Amino acid sequence: MRRVPTLIVPAVLVAGPTVLAFADGGYFASARLAALVVAFVVLGLAVARADRSGLAALARDGTVRLAVGGLALLALWTAISASWAPLEAPAVDARERALLYLAALTASALALGPRAVAAWVEPALAAGVVVVIGYGVLGQAGVLDVAQTASAGGRLEQPLTYWNAEGALAAIGFVLAARLAGSTPRPRALRVAAAAAAPLLGTGVYLTFSRGSLTALAVGACVLLAFTPTWTQARSLALALEGAAAGAIAFEALPDGAALAVLVAAMALVAAGQAWSARAEAGETTRTGPLPRSGRLRALAWAGAVVFALAPFVAGLADRDEEPANPAFGATAERLSSAGSHRYSYWRVAVRAFGDDPLTGVGAGGFQAAWLERRPIDETVRDAHSLPLETAAELGLVGLALLLCLYAGVAAAVARTSWTDPALIAGPAAALAVWAAHSAIDWDWEMPALTLVACVLAGMVLARGYHRAPS
Numbered sequence: 001m002r003r004v005p006t007l008i009v010p011a012v013l014v015a016g017p018t019v020l021a022f023a024d025g026g027y028f029a030s031a032r033l034a035a036l037v038v039a040f041v042v043l044g045l046a047v048a049r050a051d052r053s054g055l056a057a058l059a060r061d062g063t064v065r066l067a068v069g070g071l072a073l074l075a076l077w078t079a080i081s082a083s084w085a086p087l088e089a090p091a092v093d094a095r096e097r098a099l100l101y102l103a104a105l106t107a108s109a110l111a112l113g114p115r116a117v118a119a120w121v122e123p124a125l126a127a128g129v130v131v132v133i134g135y136g137v138l139g140q141a142g143v144l145d146v147a148q149t150a151s152a153g154g155r156l157e158q159p160l161t162y163w164n165a166e167g168a169l170a171a172i173g174f175v176l177a178a179r180l181a182g183s184t185p186r187p188r189a190l191r192v193a194a195a196a197a198a199p200l201l202g203t204g205v206y207l208t209f210s211r212g213s214l215t216a217l218a219v220g221a222c223v224l225l226a227f228t229p230t231w232t233q234a235r236s237l238a239l240a241l242e243g244a245a246a247g248a249i250a251f252e253a254l255p256d257g258a259a260l261a262v263l264v265a266a267m268a269l270v271a272a273g274q275a276w277s278a279r280a281e282a283g284e285t286t287r288t289g290p291l292p293r294s295g296r297l298r299a300l301a302w303a304g305a306v307v308f309a310l311a312p313f314v315a316g317l318a319d320r321d322e323e324p325a326n327p328a329f330g331a332t333a334e335r336l337s338s339a340g341s342h343r344y345s346y347w348r349v350a351v352r353a354f355g356d357d358p359l360t361g362v363g364a365g366g367f368q369a370a371w372l373e374r375r376p377i378d379e380t381v382r383d384a385h386s387l388p389l390e391t392a393a394e395l396g397l398v399g400l401a402l403l404l405c406l407y408a409g410v411a412a413a414v415a416r417t418s419w420t421d422p423a424l425i426a427g428p429a430a431a432l433a434v435w436a437a438h439s440a441i442d443w444d445w446e447m448p449a450l451t452l453v454a455c456v457l458a459g460m461v462l463a464r465g466y467h468r469a470p471s
Helices: 003-021 030-050 052-060 060-081 088-111 121-140 165-182 186-205 211-227 229-254 257-280 296-319 333-337 345-354 366-373 387-420 423-438 448-466
Strands: none
Touching: 003 030, 003 088, 003 121, 003 387, 003 448, 030 088, 052 060, 052 088, 052 448, 060 088, 060 387, 060 448, 088 121, 088 333, 088 448, 121 165, 121 186, 121 257, 121 448, 165 186, 165 211, 165 229, 165 333, 165 448, 186 211, 211 229, 211 296, 211 333, 211 423, 229 257, 229 333, 229 366, 257 423, 296 345, 296 423, 366 387, 387 423, 387 448, 423 448
């Protein structure tokens, strides 16, 4: 009987986001509540399966206490803030999301520690993203009958129903696939399969026409190179980017059927290139090891990640217009040449709401009320489109400090694992960087199918820090 939870808990954790993606991303209450029940059942199984020494190690670990404790207190503070929140229903939604992420993070930290289990979290999550994005791309190409919402304007949005979240998920999948392809300890078949998936995922990012997702993808690629500045990783990343570019150009220039054929051909060519590269590496007929001046390259990669992460905020500061224009509507490349966005107005309102109640904020889910009071444009908005700014506006300095505790704990675990298990950490670190960069400029926190991927990866990284078993 003890064997059953060992198999079930990791499987549910890594499959959950994919299942939830096909329920509108878990955005609405019915799917979110079902996910919340499952998450706490899985957490109960993880606790029951863990031995006393494992639970004690988890409780003693400083990074786990900082991250899990920060999220637990954030969930508690979110619930308390409902007493002064202006709207009841959004406050309840916020509390449910925080509890869902807390259960998933804690269960992952308990169940994903053994190296044999942790090693398959990346490929399992990447495979789930391929299913989700592949479904949407096949719908875009007319192979599947996939419903489209009018607000998407032809952008890739299904099954999550929001194009920016779809793009962020595709970007996470892309950096995971690129890392798997460039990871020499992985089986060759897995590396080739991951390389084949990368063009699909990169094309998916493009078809959302989401500037934030492209920016977050650039952040993730920089972080990936910062952790692994090697010839092997650089070749795999270059192959992945070339395949994605071919797919994007095809969908921009060709009819959907022809574009899909080009994408499939690009996937096959990238897979063949990765197979050749893996054979050449094994036969020592191509370069391996660190890139020239890898230390300097690492520093440049970190600098690039920071620049790309800050670029949207710099653009917002530069745009002094109280009513900044949105870019061209719909599935058009013209969007990608514009820095205009209404979210700059959302951010300004969030900052002003924080200024009015800096300690406690306006209450969980209260941004939409603050927006109605202060909005400079006639638009209905529920979220500030920035997790840090919305947290500051709704939960004040207390909530923001607790969110930063979560970030700091995970970052510390990433740093520690980069020394103890460097082969494993690059992909999760890059994917978490994608999520962090994108959630800072959009409402990813309200899309569980996206944020749960980050929770599982973060939990696995935390688990690898305290777990001492040889398996």
